[in-house]
Amino acid sequence: MRIKYKLFAGFLLINLMLLVAGAMSIYELLQLRNKTVATIDANYIALNRLNTMLKSVETEDRSVLLLLLGQWEDGRNQLSRSDSTFNATYQEAQSHISDNVALDNIRNQYAAFKHTWEMPIVDTKKQGNLSWYYKVFFPEFQKTTSQIERAMTYSRSQMHTKSKQIFEASYTALMPGIVAIISAILMSLLMYFFISRFFSLPINNILKGLREYNTKKKAFRVTVNTNDELREISGEIKKALGE
Structure with a gap:
């Protein structure tokens, strides 16, 4: 074989190895980027929806206080808006939260919480009755917010876990490049x-x-x-x- 062909074959082999390794690294990095974006988006949306539900429940708490003060119109209007917001947000959250148990717990607890203020308050024995508020309404309010906050904590922990998995996957993306560098060094020594x-x-x-x-x-x-x-x-x- 001619010398130039021998040299050409050697350098061609090195270049092919680097090219394949580079392509594999680029592919792995693109996959890693897509996973990172998907994870951040999914958890951001989930936390955003849960936070909206939490604010809706807190608004309902303030609305009930207005009813206790006899402000029927303002209290009922705010309750109606907050309830609609909660239900709409809950429907959206079902598409972004994988923990169905947490969602079921929120739905069931919210139903129990809602039952405490669905019945009339103004012009009833409940109006101005702080004892009813603290013994009946407020415990259900706390249980509801606790369920939502528990789901938020779970979503944050999931984000942390997935972030660690993505970080570990970054080593996989780097491996082809590392192998290519080592192989290129060995091939250079052989050359x-x-x-x-x-x-x-x-x-x-x-x-x-x-x-x-x-x-x-x-x-x-x-x-x-x-x-x-x-x-x-x-x-x-x-x-x-x-x-």
């Missing part, structure tokens, strides 16, 4: 050995043979074991020297 053994060494032997022929009048006895241009050069030199 160095190849050039030294099959290119530099025969040339040095030819030069040594010529020097000995010129200075010591020794016969040109150089053997080139490679089947390439260097053997041809050695043969032509022998012919030129008449050997």
Whole structure:
């Protein structure tokens, strides 16, 4: 094989290895980016929906206090709006929260909480009755907010867990590049050995043979074991020297 083809094949192999490894690293990094964006978006939406539900329940608490003060119209209007917001947000949250148990707990507890204020308050014995508020209404309010906050805590922990998984996956994305670098170093060492053994060494032997022929009048006895241009050069030199 010609020397240029040998060198070309060696460098081509190194370039192919780096190209494949680079393509694999780019693919893994793109996958990692997509997973990261999807995780952040999903958890952001989930936390946003849960926070909206929590604010709706807190608004209902303030609305009931207005009813206790006898402000029927303001209290009922705020209750109606907050209840509608809660229900709409709950429906949206079902598409973004994977913990169905937490969602069921929120729904059931909210139903129990809502039952405490659905019945009339103004112009009943409940109006101005702080004992009813603290013994009946407020415990259900606390249970409802606790269920929502528990779901929020779970969503945050899920985000943390998935973030750790993504961080660990980043090593997978780097592995092809690391393997390619190590392989390229090994291939470079092999190329160095190849050039030294099959290119530099025969040339040095030819030069040594010529020097000995010129200075010591020794016969040109150089053997080139490679089947390439260097053997041809050695043969032509022998012919030129008449050997």
